[in-house]
Amino acid sequence: MDFEWVALALDDLSWIVLAFALGFTAKLFNLPPLVGFLATGFVLNYFGVTSSETLQKLADLGITLLFFTIGLKINVKEFLRPQIWSVTLIHSSTSIIIFSLIIYVLTLLSIPLFSNLETNSIFILAFALSFSSTVFVVKTLESKTEMRSLHGRIAIGILVIQDIAAVIFLAATTGKLPSIWAFLLLGLIPMRFMLFYLLKKSGHGELLILYGFVLALGSAELFELSGIKGDLGAIVLGALLAYTTKASEISKITEFSKVMLGFKDLFLVGFFLTVGMSGNFSADAFILGLLLVPLILLKSSLFFGLLTLHKLRARSAVLASLNLSNYSEFGLIVIAIGVSKGWMDPEWLTVMAIAISFSFILASQLNKVDNNIYSKYRKFWMRFQRKERLFDDMPINTQEASIIIFGMGRVGSGAYDAMCERHGNTIVGIDFDSYRVQVHQSKGRNVLHGDPSDADFWEKIERDNNIQVVMLALPNLQTNLDALDQLKQVTFTGYIAATARFPDEVVVLKEAGVNAVFNIYTEAGAGFATHLEKSISIK
Numbered sequence: 361m362d363f364e365w366v367a368l369a370l371d372d373l374s375w376i377v378l379a380f381a382l383g384f385t386a387k388l389f390n391l392p393p394l395v396g397f398l399a400t401g402f403v404l405n406y407f408g409v410t411s412s413e414t415l416q417k418l419a420d421l422g423i424t425l426l427f428f429t430i431g432l433k434i435n436v437k438e439f440l441r442p443q444i445w446s447v448t449l450i451h452s453s454t455s456i457i458i459f460s461l462i463i464y465v466l467t468l469l470s471i472p473l474f475s476n477l478e479t480n481s482i483f484i485l486a487f488a489l490s491f492s493s494t495v496f497v498v499k500t501l502e503s504k505t506e507m508r509s510l511h512g513r514i515a516i517g518i519l520v521i522q523d524i525a526a527v528i529f530l531a532a533t534t535g536k537l538p539s540i541w542a543f544l545l546l547g548l549i550p551m552r553f554m555l556f557y558l559l560k561k562s563g564h565g566e567l568l569i570l571y572g573f574v575l576a577l578g579s580a581e582l583f584e585l586s587g588i589k590g591d592l593g594a595i596v597l598g599a600l601l602a603y604t605t606k607a608s609e610i611s612k613i614t615e616f617s618k619v620m621l622g623f624k625d626l627f628l629v630g631f632f633l634t635v636g637m638s639g640n641f642s643a644d645a646f647i648l649g650l651l652l653v654p655l656i657l658l659k660s661s662l663f664f665g666l667l668t669l670h671k672l673r674a675r676s677a678v679l680a681s682l683n684l685s686n687y688s689e690f691g692l693i694v695i696a697i698g699v700s701k702g703w704m705d706p707e708w709l710t711v712m713a714i715a716i717s718f719s720f721i722l723a724s725q726l727n728k729v730d731n732n733i734y735s736k737y738r739k740f741w742m743r744f745q746r747k748e749r750l751f752d753d754m755p756i757n758t759q760e761a762s763i764i765i766f767g768m769g770r771v772g773s774g775a776y777d778a779m780c781e782r783h784g785n786t787i788v789g790i791d792f793d794s795y796r797v798q799v800h801q802s803k804g805r806n807v808l809h810g811d812p813s814d815a816d817f818w819e820k821i822e823r824d825n826n827i828q829v830v831m832l833a834l835p836n837l838q839t840n841l842d843a844l845d846q847l848k849q850v851t852f853t854g855y856i857a858a859t860a861r862f863p864d865e866v867v868v869l870k871e872a873g874v875n876a877v878f879n880i881y882t883e884a885g886a887g888f889a890t891h892l893e894k895s896i897s898i899k
Contacts, residue, residue, distance in 0.1 A: 375404060375415065379629055392724045394499070397632035398717040405637045419634045421577075422627030423495065427523075427591045428576035430498055430516060431598020435795075443670045443750070444517035451518075451662055452490050452525065458658060459486035472644050473705055484698040488712060489655065491526070491688035494519045495631060496720050500683060500727050505835040508793035509811060510750075511680040514667070518684065520595065526690050542586040545593075548579075552600040559601065575601075635689060635713055645707050649714025652687075656719055660685040665744070674745040678734045686723040687716045731842050735849065761788035763829040766812040766843060768800055771859055771880055772833035776805060779831075812843035832858035832874075837865045844872050 382403070383396035439445060463482045466474040477485065497515055498507070506512040555575065562568040576594050583593025660681045667677035695712045698704040726733070734741060763779055765772050768791040779787050789807035791797055800807035812834065830847065832840045840858050847856065857876040860866045866877045 375400065375409070375633060378403065379633060383629075391721070392503075394496075394632050395721050395724065397629055398635060398720065401633040401635060401637040402717070404633070409637070415630050415633060418627050418630030422629070422631050423591060424580045424594050425572075425576050425627060426495055426498060427594040428572075428579070428598045430494070430520070431595040431600075432602050434516070434520070434595070434599040434602055435513070436599055438513055438517050439521070441514075441517070443514055443667065443672060445521060447514075447663070447666045447670055448518045448521040451659075451666055452522065455490040455659055455662060456483070456486045458662075459489050459655065462655065471648075473648060473707060473711065476705060478703070481698060481703045484694060484703060485708070487529070488691035488694040489652065489687060489715075490659075491522050491690045492519060492659070492684040493686050493688040493690075493716070493720070494523060495628065495689060496686050496723065497683050499628070500724070503836075504727075505839060506792065508795065509679075510672075510792070510794075511676045511683065514672070514676070514680045515683040518680075522688075523592065523595070523690075526589075526693075529694070538587040539585075542588060545582065545586055545588075548597060548600060555597075556601055631689070635692070635716055642707065642710065645710040646714055648711045650718060652711070652715040653718045653722060656685050656687070656722065668744045668746060671746055671748045671750050673749065674738075674741040675734050677744075678741055679730050682723070682726050682730045682733070685726060686719040687712075689716060691716060732845070735846070760786070760826055761806070762786045762826055763788070763831070764827050765789045765831045765833060767791060767833035767835065767839075767859075768796060768805075768807055769833065769835065772831075773800070773805075775831055775833055776807075812839070812846065827852075828854045830854060830856050832856070834859070837868065840869060840874075841872055844869075844874065848873065 379397050379400045381396075382399045383393035386393055386396035386399070460482050463474065463477065463485055467477050467482070497519060501507045501509075501512045501515070507516070559568075559571065562571045575597055579593040579597035580590030581593075583596075584590040663681040663684050664677050667680055668674060672680070691712050692709065695704060695708050699706050699709060763783060763786055765776050765779070765787065766789075768776065768789040772789060772791070776787055776789050785806065787806065789800060789805060790810045790812060791800075791807060792809065792811045794809050797807050797809045812832070830843075830852070832843055834840045834843065837860070840860075844856070844858075855876075856874050857878065858869050858874045859880050860869055860877050861880060863879065866879055869877045
């Protein structure tokens, strides 16, 4: 056996074990595991451990898969919405100006590191702080299954445009322009039909997984060879595949995306570790990094004001703004360029890494209670809401429905059809995935676009209450609990049923006030047996 490989394996094993231990500790304190991963990076940095080639490759692979899965969920037409391109351009330019002024004032106060900044350095730092983290936002939205929600789509659209701006900045500062062969990448547009055909023929197992890696890594490599950032290639190819599908084919893309998510989450552990290991840790850098964190409130306030100005409902604007309330990993790249050019002190890398890390911690806590933040201070947020409404951000009208089903995935769809057979047209389904709503409506189902944790919706129900039964078929425990919180606030007295995936979730939901909880795996077995008894006669 080659003992060099043994040494490499043991070296990698140390950070894997430490990442798990601190990630698990963070979870015990009701914090996202990524907080533990960031802490792992800082601990390793403190003891002089630098990012290994293996770890960096894992981080790069995770980011590439992340951008590919983002592309699979993108509707290209979304970018034509002024709520995305206009908000991004105005926010970026305004925040850079505001941050530049604040940094300039700090240089006048002779604060360490700030006092040595020149005009171009001030702009570089302000530019780095203006970005929000694509990695963090996507992980947050995925954990809450809100990628297809309106505020989720708006946030992702803004981030994609920011990433495009990042590519332009890198090209301008490094002098690296796309090669003449980049025009050949346009050939991917007509090829998307063949690529999707191969996707449909790849089945549901290991071949589908391998095909996903081929598409993600292959597209990134093609763009890199053409002189364009590879991450942009991954997101472009993912978007081309998503754009190819018809409403009836969305389920295949959704399945494909879910297959890739597990691998992406695993490899992104490397990314969070490398953030914590960036730069050389010092007390001054730690303090300055913490001082930059409150500036996030300026970013989120500006996002909220611009989104409401562009006709988003107050709730949608609040949730999207909280999603974007963080600093971006791209800030490290910008600072690294400033350091390489001799414009900034290398210690700024550590300052930026600390600011990013603590912005993730702050944002993770805000996003856990985002619906409570809106509902508790609803009167304040409503002051900024305009009278005009976007077509997909209108209040929901359940009309005369007496039974409402939240979550119209496979379980919700089956429940909807079964209840319709028994109770007729008194059923309404609610889902915040507008594409899924279109599919159901094309099949004649009474399904509306909405969110069960929307305080505005429940206020309307409270005024005009025809609902007698609420069925929660939502994809995870937290979204079920958020909906239950809203039901309690409107003092709903009807019958509540919910689905769960694990026995401990059944206990939590019953303690939260659910009348009946169905473990979908247990009930699937019981349903299979019932179906068999109806189909054949067993002696």
